[in-house]
Amino acid sequence: MSIDQLVAVVPVSDMNTAMPWYELLVGRPPDNHPMETLVEWRITDTGWIQVFHDPERAGSTLLNFAVDDLDRQVAEVTGRGLSLGDIQPANKGVRLCTVIDPDGNRITFIGGFRDVY
Secondary structure: OOOOOEEEEEEEOOHHHHHHHHHHHHOOOOOEEEEOOEEEEEEEOOEEEEEEEOOOOOOOOEEEEEEOOHHHHHHHHHHOOOOOOOOEEOOOOOEEEEEEOOOOOEEEEEEOOOOOO
């Protein structure tokens, strides 16, 4: 098996609320808007977020982003107007900071992530 792209789907209840919120989270407009119920951001060369109108599943997603500089990431997202939780220590030097979208989907930034612990 060869997987070329990873796509994380985030269900939301209202696209008119979600799209501007995710623009603040990512720091730019979506890369694709293929239909009224779906917008997409390319996050890495092979990783995407799809924000999808699906009220029945909205609020149930956990999405994690490993970042190279957690303090800088938190400052950038906060500077764009979103409120994040406090940075929390995890284990083995890993730190976490979470933000929750309007539906209750939980997005966590991970600092100190590595492939092997």
